[in-house]
Amino acid sequence: MRLLLMGPPGAGKGTQASRLAETLGVPAISTGDIFRTEVAARSPLGRQAQRFMTAGEYVPDEVTNEMVRGRLNEADAAEGWLLDGYPRTLDQVGVLDDVLSASGHRLDAVVVLSVDEDELVRRLTERAVTEGRADDSEAVIRHRQQVYREQTAPLVEVYEKRSLLTLVNGSGPVREVTDQIVGLLHGDAPARS
Numbered sequence: 001m002r003l004l005l006m007g008p009p010g011a012g013k014g015t016q017a018s019r020l021a022e023t024l025g026v027p028a029i030s031t032g033d034i035f036r037t038e039v040a041a042r043s044p045l046g047r048q049a050q051r052f053m054t055a056g057e058y059v060p061d062e063v064t065n066e067m068v069r070g071r072l073n074e075a076d077a078a079e080g081w082l083l084d085g086y087p088r089t090l091d092q093v094g095v096l097d098d099v100l101s102a103s104g105h106r107l108d109a110v111v112v113l114s115v116d117e118d119e120l121v122r123r124l125t126e127r128a129v130t131e132g133r134a135d136d137s138e139a140v141i142r143h144r145q146q147v148y149r150e151q152t153a154p155l156v157e158v159y160e161k162r163s164l165l166t167l168v169n170g171s172g173p174v175r176e177v178t179d180q181i182v183g184l185l186h187g188d189a190p191a192r193s
């Protein structure tokens with residue numbers, strides 16, 4: 001299974017990625033987590049990424065793409081993966097396509113979590129208190145939503161054209177959202193409201 005998890009900051013990608021990875025038996029690869037680990041280790045990559053992250057901007061494509069290429073070539077990713085937070089730009093979509101075609105694989109699905117913006121800001125403001133992330137201040141939270149709208153939301157259409165989209169309402173309880181995603185991936189009919 002090769003899966004992408006998309007959605008604006010605060011939609012619950014990280015939470016759902018770890019739960020899904022366990023259920024599906026593939027590694028969850030979160031570019032945000034990798035960057036945060038590198039920043040904490042003060043590595044050269046961390047030093048490059050830090051100022052962009054703190055400002056709520058995307059780390060430049062060249063840097064991010066190289067990191068992801070390396071990660072996807074690791075042994076545990078040979079049989080499948082779930083990418084959380086990548087790709088986020090059209091350039092990254094192209095690189096992922098190249099990585100996939102070079103290994104003779106293709107994407108199985110792109111799950112998009114949606115949550116309305118007031119709820120996103122509320123969740124992230126709460127996370128600022130519980131996790132103390134440097135990019136969870138209110139101004140940066142709003143900026144990250146804007147960057148998502150401008151640079152990442154257009155990717156939904158790209159994957160829609162490829163008939164890969166699975167749209168999921170991410171505002172319910174964590175378990176229900178996971179169950180809904182797993183059901184949809186297994187081909188259940190979408191719930192009607």
Ligand code: AMP
Pocket residue numbers: 009031032033035052053054056057058059060064084085086087088089092135144
């Ligand atoms: P996340 O934890 O996924 O919200 O990511 C936190 C931050 O890491 C983002 O605001 C970006 O600065 C950086 N980042 C994560 N993934 C990417 C990506 N695919 N492209 C560029 N920057 C990224």
